[in-house]
Amino acid sequence: MRTTNLISLGLAALALPSQAIDLDINDDASIKSAASTVAYGMMKYYHGNETAQTIGELPWPYYWWHAGAMWGSMMDYWYYTGDTTYNNVTTEAMLFQAGDDDDYMPLNQTKSEGNDDQAFWGMAAMSAAEVNFPNPPAKKPQWLALAQAVFNTQALRWDTKSCGGGLRWQIFTFNNGYNYKNSVSNGGFFNLGARLAKYTGNTTYSDWASKTWDWMEESGLMTEDYYVYDGSDTTKNCSSVDKIQWTYNAGIFLLGAATMWNITGEQVWEDRTRGLWNATHVFFTDEKIMYEVACEPSGNCNVDQHFFKAYLARWIAASSKVAPFLAPLIKPYLQASALGAASSCSGGTDGVTCGTKWFNNVTATSPVGWDQTYGVGQQLCALEVIQSNLIENVKGPVTNSTGGTSTGDDAAGGSGSSDPNRLSKITAADRAGAVIITLIVLGGWIGGMVWLII
Ligand SMILES: *[C@@H]1O[C@H](CO)[C@@H](O)[C@H](O)[C@H]1NC(C)=O
Numbered sequence: 314m315r316t317t318n319l320i321s322l323g324l325a326a327l328a329l330p331s332q333a334i335d336l337d338i339n340d341d342a343s344i345k346s347a348a349s350t351v352a353y354g355m356m357k358y359y360h361g362n363e364t365a366q367t368i369g370e371l372p373w374p375y376y377w378w379h380a381g382a383m384w385g386s387m388m389d390y391w392y393y394t395g396d397t398t399y400n401n402v403t404t405e406a407m408l409f410q411a412g413d414d415d416d417y418m419p420l421n422q423t424k425s426e427g428n429d430d431q432a433f434w435g436m437a438a439m440s441a442a443e444v445n446f447p448n449p450p451a452k453k454p455q456w457l458a459l460a461q462a463v464f465n466t467q468a469l470r471w472d473t474k475s476c477g478g479g480l481r482w483q484i485f486t487f488n489n490g491y492n493y494k495n496s497v498s499n500g501g502f503f504n505l506g507a508r509l510a511k512y513t514g515n516t517t518y519s520d521w522a523s524k525t526w527d528w529m530e531e532s533g534l535m536t537e538d539y540y541v542y543d544g545s546d547t548t549k550n551c552s553s554v555d556k557i558q559w560t561y562n563a564g565i566f567l568l569g570a571a572t573m574w575n576i577t578g579e580q581v582w583e584d585r586t587r588g589l590w591n592a593t594h595v596f597f598t599d600e601k602i603m604y605e606v607a608c609e610p611s612g613n614c615n616v617d618q619h620f621f622k623a624y625l626a627r628w629i630a631a632s633s634k635v636a637p638f639l640a641p642l643i644k645p646y647l648q649a650s651a652l653g654a655a656s657s658c659s660g661g662t663d664g665v666t667c668g669t670k671w672f673n674n675v676t677a678t679s680p681v682g683w684d685q686t687y688g689v690g691q692q693l694c695a696l697e698v699i700q701s702n703l704i705e706n707v708k709g710p711v712t713n714s715t716g717g718t719s720t721g722d723d724a725a726g727g728s729g730s731s732d733p734n735r736l737s738k739i740t741a742a743d744r745a746g747a748v749i750i751t752l753i754v755l756g757g758w759i760g761g762m763v764w765l766i767i
Pocket residue numbers: 356357359362363364399402
């Protein structure tokens with residue numbers, strides 16, 4: 314993904330009566346109504362289906378991966394609420410952005426696409442298969458095959474030349490971040506592998522998931538206590554780890570591990586699942602309200618980071634379905650966080666715009682009120698955490714043998730996407746641009762070295 318360092322867009326507090334979202338956490342109708350209000354507020358940002366816009370994309374400052382996160386949440390929205398309002402626009406977006414090879418490497422994005430970006434769209438397609446989201450028309454690519462394509466292209470990128478294995482963050486050598494092996498890229502591959510294994514029963518996927526887990530431990534990106542760190546530098550053979558912790562990294566591994574437990578019933582996967590859940594304590598206040606510990610207290614979250622809590626909320630709920638022993642542990646956290654989130658949705662001209670912070674650090678309680686920030690990320694996080702409270706009412710993920718209707722293709726994406734043919738589709742101008750940036754970075758680095766030597 315790309316980071317846009319946009320300081321939270323401030324919006325002058327309007328002297329309107331604060332409406333807020335009324336949420337009764339014990340009343341399904343109230344949860345659905347709150348989810349619908351927040352989803353509406355989020356979809357107002359989407360204009361891709363209007364004349365001269367690009368289907369599936371969000372306007373600046375949002376990148377392609379943000380849209381993938383949003384469409385994944387709309388799969389969940391239908392699953393939890395049964396509201397079909399956004400189904401067509403979601404299907405249209407998911408298919409339009411699948412790219413020429415139906416593997417979520419559309420030409421417009423490929424030159425700057427990371428493995429994580431591709432995985433976010435692939436995981437949205439996987440969710441569609443698991444919740445039996447209405448299938449695309451027969452002549453179009455199908456949800457399961459799209460997820461398989463993403464997985465298969467990534468398996469070909471497994472890289473043993475440094476750090477003993479793992480996926481790099483970026484796909485192409487000329488992109489900044491190619492020299493970084495990070496948890497979210499490996500987590501996306503792990504998460505998809507576990508879920509594809511469950512859906513299809515094919516152990517090739519779970520073998521890759523196990524291998525990825527082992528590499529995470531060996532590389533030190535996952536600690537003995539199941540804390541998930543951010544990433545490591547391949548030019549140093551991953552000898553020094555960037556230890557920052559993000560909510561979505563914990564969540565991406567939690568759902569994969571819970572799914573591996575569901576498939577295997579093995580004690581080792583139960584221990585890992587429980588351990589990962591335990592380790593999420595760093596992301597909750599004493600009042601059990603979720604927050605982005607690395608940037609929220611200082612008010613420094615960038616546009617990307619405003620999306621991460623949505624993924625932790627989405628995946629802890631999903632984990633409790635495949636690993637039911639988690640359900641009673643997770644429930645109080647989902648409830649407290651949803652109440653905090655709903656109380657933050659009292660801003661903007663509509664009176665129901667959601668903010669970033671879900672708790673009040675002075676009184677340590679909710680309601681917190683609106684913190685004057687807004688955006689797709691804020692809406693998305695609130696939506697996921699609120700609708701996740703309907704988890705007890707829905708069926709767990711289906712598989713090919715338990716009612717799943719999505720058609721797969723083992724060979725999807727098999728042509729590989731970091732191969733020279735794919736690269737040749739990227740225009741010479743695009744590559745030159747990327748190379749120039751790389752040279753500038755490299756130039757600065759060499760300059761620094763020279764200075765050190767002198
Ligand atoms: C685009 O999608 C939204 C749903 O988010 C819908 O309300 C709107 O009518 C659609 N616009 C067009 C031009 O289809």
